[in-house]
Amino acid sequence: MKLLHRRDLVCQQAVELVTDYLEGSLSRSARRRFEAHLAGCPHCTEYLAQMRETISLTGRLEPEDLTPQMREEFTDLYRRWRSEQQ
Amino acid sequence: MRAGRGPRSGPRPARPILSVMDPDGELLHRLRSGDERAFVSLVERYHEPMLRLAASFVPSRAVAEEVVQDTWLAALRGLEAFEGRSSLKTWLFRILVNRARTTGSKEQRSVPVADPEPAVDPTRFGGDGGWSDPPEHWIEAAERRMEAGKLADRVRAWLGELPARQREVVLLRDIEGMSSEEVCTVLALTEGNQRVLLHRGRSRLRQLFEDEFREVR
Numbered sequence: 001m002k003l004l005h006r007r008d009l010v011c012q013q014a015v016e017l018v019t020d021y022l023e024g025s026l027s028r029s030a031r032r033r034f035e036a037h038l039a040g041c042p043h044c045t046e047y048l049a050q051m052r053e054t055i056s057l058t059g060r061l062e063p064e065d066l067t068p069q070m071r072e073e074f075t076d077l078y079r080r081w082r083s084e085q086q
Numbered sequence: 087m088r089a090g091r092g093p094r095s096g097p098r099p100a101r102p103i104l105s106v107m108d109p110d111g112e113l114l115h116r117l118r119s120g121d122e123r124a125f126v127s128l129v130e131r132y133h134e135p136m137l138r139l140a141a142s143f144v145p146s147r148a149v150a151e152e153v154v155q156d157t158w159l160a161a162l163r164g165l166e167a168f169e170g171r172s173s174l175k176t177w178l179f180r181i182l183v184n185r186a187r188t189t190g191s192k193e194q195r196s197v198p199v200a201d202p203e204p205a206v207d208p209t210r211f212g213g214d215g216g217w218s219d220p221p222e223h224w225i226e227a228a229e230r231r232m233e234a235g236k237l238a239d240r241v242r243a244w245l246g247e248l249p250a251r252q253r254e255v256v257l258l259r260d261i262e263g264m265s266s267e268e269v270c271t272v273l274a275l276t277e278g279n280q281r282v283l284l285h286r287g288r289s290r291l292r293q294l295f296e297d298e299f300r301e302v303r
Contacts, residue, residue, distance in 0.1 A: 010215025015205045019285035023266065043220035047206075047292075053225045054292040058245070058260045061238055064134050071126060074133075074158070078125040081162040 009037040014044045018051050110174045117165055129158065132175065136182050139257055142250040143186035153189055157182045172271060179258070179272040205289035224299035244294045252287030259284055 009017075014037050020026045021034055038045050066074075116124035136157060140150040160181050168177060210219040231237040245253055258269045270280050 010211075011217045012204075012206070012208070012211040012215040015289075016285075018205070019281060019288060023281060023284075025281065043217045046223065047221050049225060050221055050292050050295070051288060053228065054288055054295060055260050057228060057232055057237070057295070058241060058256065058288075058291060059263070060232065061241060061245075061261055066130050066133060070133070071130075074126055074129045075122055077158060078122045078162065081159070082120055082122075 009033055011037075011041060011044050014038070014041070015047055018048055021048075022051070022055075110170060113174060114165070114168070114170065125162075128174075132178060133158075135257070135262055136179065138245075139179065139254060140182060140186045142253050142257075143183070143190035145190070149189060150186075153186045154182065156185055160185070173268070175262075176264070176268045176271055179262075179264075183272055183274075203286050205285065206293070222296060222300055224296055227299045228295055240298065241291075244291055248287050248290055252283050252290065255280060255283040256287035256291070260288070 014034060017026065017030070017034050021031065026034060038048065113124055113128065117128070133154065136154045137147075137150055140153045140157075141147060144150050144153060157178070161178055164181070168174070172180070210217060212218040228237060245256065248256065254273055255269060255275075258264045258272060259266070264272070266277060266280055266284075269275065270277060273280070275283070
């Protein structure tokens with residue numbers, strides 16, 4: 001029989017630590033406790049994988065291209081600035 | 087300049103990031119010496135991201151566009167004085183945020199960080215704190231839909247629905263790839279608050295992905 005250690009994490013606590021874990025901002029002991037929880041919990045392991053996936057998918061949004069007209073406007077802006085400089 | 091601490095989600099996919107091909111020093115030199123292509127490519131890279139960020143401070147897209155225009159002008163005018171103590175990008179976004187804050191200050195700003203907001207709906211856990219309604223698998227389905235080009239617009243829309251302060255942090259960290267230190271500088275946040283906002287923003291997005299793919303089945 002596995003005794004529930006007083007300091008063992010439950011899932012509801014573990015999901016709140018995911019960002020701190022990914023940021024590397026947990027203390028060593030907190031990180032060990034978090035990883036020990038993951039080792040025994042497939043759902044929280046899945047949850048962590050989903051948070052990583054969320055970050056990865058969000059990071060794949062591309063800025064939209066400038067329209068040719070905007071390109072022209074900004075070239076003008078720069079030229080005006082240059083002429084103010086002289 | 088990523089934080090490089092702790093486990094992350096792996097390397098960001100390659101995209102033509104100016105600062106990678108063109109270190110700040112080099113770019114600054116080209117900008118100051120009249121290379122208009124350097125300026126246009128800077129605009130190309132940052133205009134959209136700046137618009138998205140500005141939009142979370144001000145009431146309309148039109149006002150956001152004005153703020154970004156002003157920022158470009160202010161950046162050009164400040165170029166000579168820029169000392170390179172932060173990256174060019176951090177400097178640029180900081181100018182933007184200062185302007186956007188001044189312009190949008192009449193608007194009521196969102197929920198304080200101190201208000202609790204659980205990452206996952208508490209009803210999904212049992213009395214012992216363990217999952218009673220565990221996360222459903224959606225990673226492969228999301229990857230397929232992203233690769234088919236059918237997910238990006240949804241993600242953009244979800245970002246727009248995040249509370250403004252969460253959106254700002256997620257935009258800069260996860261889309262712009264700034265380090266936590268840079269984001270704290272740009273948004274004038276403490277490390278702790280930056281992390282709380284990032285956690286809430288990412289957690290909400292994860293839930294939206296889960297909901298999206300739950301509906302499909």
